[in-house]
Amino acid sequence: MIQLKNVGITLSGKGYERFSLENINLEVNGEKVIILGPNGSGKTTLLRAISGLLPYSGNIFINGMEVRKIRNYIRYSTNLPEAYEIGVTVNDIVYLYEELKGLDRDLFLEMLKALKLGEEILRRKLYKLSAGQSVLVRTSLALASQPEIVGLDEPFENVDAARRHVISRYIKEYGKEGILVTHELDMLNLYKEYKAYFLVGNRLQGPISVSELLESSIVEGERNDALLVLDIMDKKVSIVKGDLGMKFGALGSLNRIYGIIGA
Numbered sequence: 001m002i003q004l005k006n007v008g009i010t011l012s013g014k015g016y017e018r019f020s021l022e023n024i025n026l027e028v029n030g031e032k033v034i035i036l037g038p039n040g041s042g043k044t045t046l047l048r049a050i051s052g053l054l055p056y057s058g059n060i061f062i063n064g065m066e067v068r069k070i071r072n073y074i075r076y077s078t079n080l081p082e083a084y085e086i087g088v089t090v091n092d093i094v095y096l097y098e099e100l101k102g103l104d105r106d107l108f109l110e111m112l113k114a115l116k117l118g119e120e121i122l123r124r125k126l127y128k129l130s131a132g133q134s135v136l137v138r139t140s141l142a143l144a145s146q147p148e149i150v151g152l153d154e155p156f157e158n159v160d161a162a163r164r165h166v167i168s169r170y171i172k173e174y175g176k177e178g179i180l181v182t183h184e185l186d187m188l189n190l191y192k193e194y195k196a197y198f199l200v201g202n203r204l205q206g207p208i209s210v211s212e213l214l215e216s217s218i219v220e221g222e223r224n225d226a227l228l229v230l231d232i233m234d235k236k237v238s239i240v241k242g243d244l245g246m247k248f249g250a251l252g253s254l255n256r257i258y259g260i261i262g263a
């Protein structure tokens with residue numbers, strides 16, 4: 001189980017405007033959750049905090065344990081790049097993860113084969129892989145560790161259509177509980193049994209089931225019959241069942257929500 005209680009995260013740095021997420025509450029209890037958000041909305045930031053890679057205020061618990069106090073929790077796995085050593089080969093990471101996380105090497109090799117990646121990739125350094133290969137290897141490592149809970153960041157980014165289908169099969173089989181963050185709406189069709197949240201306007205809003213979402217429309221303003229009303233930059237956007245205005249499935253990109261509110 002993942003629990004976020006009143007979580008706040010602030011990023012600041014040279015050359016950046018301050019970015020913050022506020023009052024984030026979430027409970028993932030034996031469920032599959034998808035977090036949708038436009039570019040730059042803070043999806044990776046949220047997942048990094050859940051994975052113990054960023055400081056935060058409030059509380060984040062994984063199976064009842066405060067993330068601040070645990071290191072390398074064996075029952076949780078993520079595909080975030082920081083979770084893997086830079087400068088070592090894929091094979092080195094496989095050895096490390098067999099020791100640290102109980103990685104199932106046979107399952108990992110089966111996934112590489114299904115993804116048509118070829119075993120020579122094992123001898124390559126992770127940072128020398130192409131962007132898509134790196135995502136697939138990291139996602140396979142996270143899943144082949146067969147954790148109770150996974151946190152996957154953009155597992156489809158830079159991945160071609162055929163491999164997206166293959167990796168989705170494994171995500172669904174081995175990611176029994178956890179969070180998948182993405183901005184790629186065209187993948188939602190494969191994840192109809194997931195619960196969706198939106199990370200928009202610096203807040204996490206939801207939930208709504210993905211299957212309902214795909215049959216809904218997006219309308220400006222707050223409506224009584226809405227399945228979910230999103231608060232974005234002091235404006236409201238309703239998600240309404242049926243074919244009214246802009247069908248969610250036709251949105252293409254979440255950035256278009258900002259177009260609907262004229263921002």
Ligand SMILES: Nc1ncnc2c1ncn2[C@@H]1O[C@H](COP(=O)(O)OP(=O)(O)OP(=O)(O)O)[C@@H](O)[C@H]1O
Nearest residue numbers: 011012013016019038039040041042043044045183
């Ligand atoms: N060190 C930092 N200081 C301040 N802001 C930062 C810092 N690092 C990243 N940001 C900003 O934080 C915001 C959230 O970034 P994040 O990578 O979490 O977004 P995302 O939703 O995962 O985006 P994408 O879909 O494009 O991957 C962005 O606007 C980014 O520019």
